[in-house]
Amino acid sequence: MINLTLLGATGSIGKSTLAVVDLHPDQFNVFAISAHTNWQQMLELCKKYQPSFVVMTDENAAAQLTQQIQDKTVVLVGAKALDEIASHTQTDYVMAAIVGAAGMSSALAAAQAGKRIMLANKESLVLAGDIFMQAVKDNQAELIPVDSEHSAIFQCLQGGRSGLKKIQLTASGGPFLHTPLEKLVNVTPDQACAHPNWSMGRKISIDSATMMNKGLEVIEAHYLFNLSSEKIDVVMHPQSIIHSSVYFEDGSTLSQLGNPDMRSVISYAMSYPNRIASGVPSLDLTQNSPLEFYTPDFEKFSCLRLAFEALKQSGSSMGTMNAANEVAVDSFLKGRISFLDISTVIEKTLNEAEHFYPSTLSEVIHNDQSARAIADKIIKSYA
Ligand SMILES: NC(=O)c1ccc[n+]([C@@H]2O[C@H](COP(=O)([O-])OP(=O)(O)OC[C@H]3O[C@@H](n4cnc5c(N)ncnc54)[C@H](OP(=O)(O)O)[C@@H]3O)[C@@H](O)[C@H]2O)c1
Known part of the structure; x- marks a missing residue:
């Protein structure tokens, strides 16, 4: 039986993964699952799959789930807990299906723990490709694309x-x-x-x-x-x-x-x-x-x-582009900018951001945050 940790269980990839698990209950055990805010769906998933661990990264959602849950499942809270379930000794395979930069740290934790990583979260490679691939190599992790x-x-x-x-x-x-x-x-x-x-x-x-x-x-x-x-x-x-x-x-x-x-x-x-x-x-x-x-x-x-x-320029440009895109898409979905503004915000952010070669995860995160701040500022200037 393979113990599966499913990061992003309530999402589109998460649901499709569980649909495959349902076809092969003799081969896969849902060991741990995560979501951000959707505690109602997580409650249903806990009832059905009885995982050992569930992580809610949003504190309020974690509190709601803890109140409602009646099974033996342990509820963990916060982004750090994602790293814990991704690298847990009992985890065999990790489906990395959190959306956006929020999925990077746990995917990297799985790589560092030498797991089979089924990588849907492409942002892990866009932000920290060199660091991530080195961790896969150093720890003999198995990286299988899920795109x-x-x-x-x-x-x-x-x-x-x-x-x-x-x-x-x-x-x-x-x-x-x-x-x-x-x-x-x-x-x-x-x-x-x-x-x-x-x-x-x-x-x-x-x-x-x-x-x-x-x-x-x-x-x-x-x-x-x-x-x-x-x-x-x-x-x-x-x-x-x-x-x-x-x-x-x-x-x-x-x-x-x-x-x-x-x-x-x-x-x-x-x-x-x-x-x-x-x-x-x-x-x-x-x-x-x-x-x-x-x-x-x-x-x-x-x-x-x-x-x-950005790929030709390499270094921090790819992370800067990704951060600006996440901010711009969110603003478009909320009706703050137009569809065509998305690429303009990204290009302006790339022009304004410092370009360097991040060698640690904290440099990657710092670049992500400063690019988001620049993109936010540009979007505010549109109002
Ligand atoms: N969908 C596809 O067909 C497809 C194909 C190839 C690759 N991918 C990649 O797979 C990843 C997931 O895509 P998706 O379409 O499945 O996304 P999605 O439907 O939006 O689901 C995202 C999942 O991530 C969780 N999440 C959201 N924000 C989070 C945060 N800040 N911290 C922790 N968890 C968070 C969500 O929890 P809540 O529900 O609680 O918000 C949900 O479980 C993306 O990187 C995407 O590019 C997707």
Whole structure:
């Protein structure tokens, strides 16, 4: 029986992970789960899975849950407790599915404890890729990507990387693939969250609409597969059937295909190197033709351009970009700035922030905080 610690249990990835667990109760035990504020859903999950530990990072939510809980589950509170359950000696696998920079420390704790990390929280690599990958190496942790594109590349590289020429991440283009730039001025958060293929949390849905999500994935791919930005390509593919491809020197291309459903990716990470049922039906290619492909529009999707630039500049730029994006997306969701302001806020923050090469986690966190303060100041100036 594999003991699973699920960070971000109430989220979109968290729910899909539990759906896979439900198919294989003889193989996986839900050992620990976490959420931020949603104590009501956590109460239901505790009743169903009887985990040993539950972490609520929000204090009020933890108090509410503690009052209501009747099982033997221990309720822990605060961000530090995430590190504890991620590195607990009884934890075998960690699903790192907290959204945003808040998920970085616990993912790193899992790496330092030598766990199998199923990494959905791409921000861990964007903010602290060098530190994170070193911790994985030093502690013989096992890092399995939980992002459909990176899982696809990981799967395509199972035969080795001899003659590897480049990788190509596919991008659906989100809800605005065919919307002209000038029509994006007045889009609402609900319009931007209405992804045509994937059902995801609101923050990543906005990132998909701006294509910052693809930008973060380019950086994620750089660290996961140790490739320079010149060897990472992006192609628009609205059907999201080809999840990504690897190009080889001999003219061959390997791609991984499937229905757009994260349960396939999650079950692969949970069963690697084997495969188990995920609940996702097999692909019927006759129902998905034609498959379309386009070159990305870097002017309309300026967040993708900014991510490539931040990766080339390296160092603190990637964390600065991520922090400014988190602040800007939150402000957009709250109606404080427009959709197109998101990339402007990020670019201005990058121009204003100090550029350096963080070598410790505290430097990474310091940079994240100062970039957030700069982005906040820029957004206030819009009011
Ligand atoms: N969704 C996808 O299809 C998908 C695909 C690939 C990669 N990812 C990545 O996976 C991660 C999770 O995405 P998601 O779509 O599942 O997000 P989501 O639905 O928004 O869920 C986020 C989870 O994180 C918790 N959380 C939020 N803020 C937190 C904080 N400050 N401290 C601790 N926990 C916090 C939430 O708890 P509450 O519910 O209590 O707020 C929830 O459990 C992201 O990094 C995303 O980029 C997602």
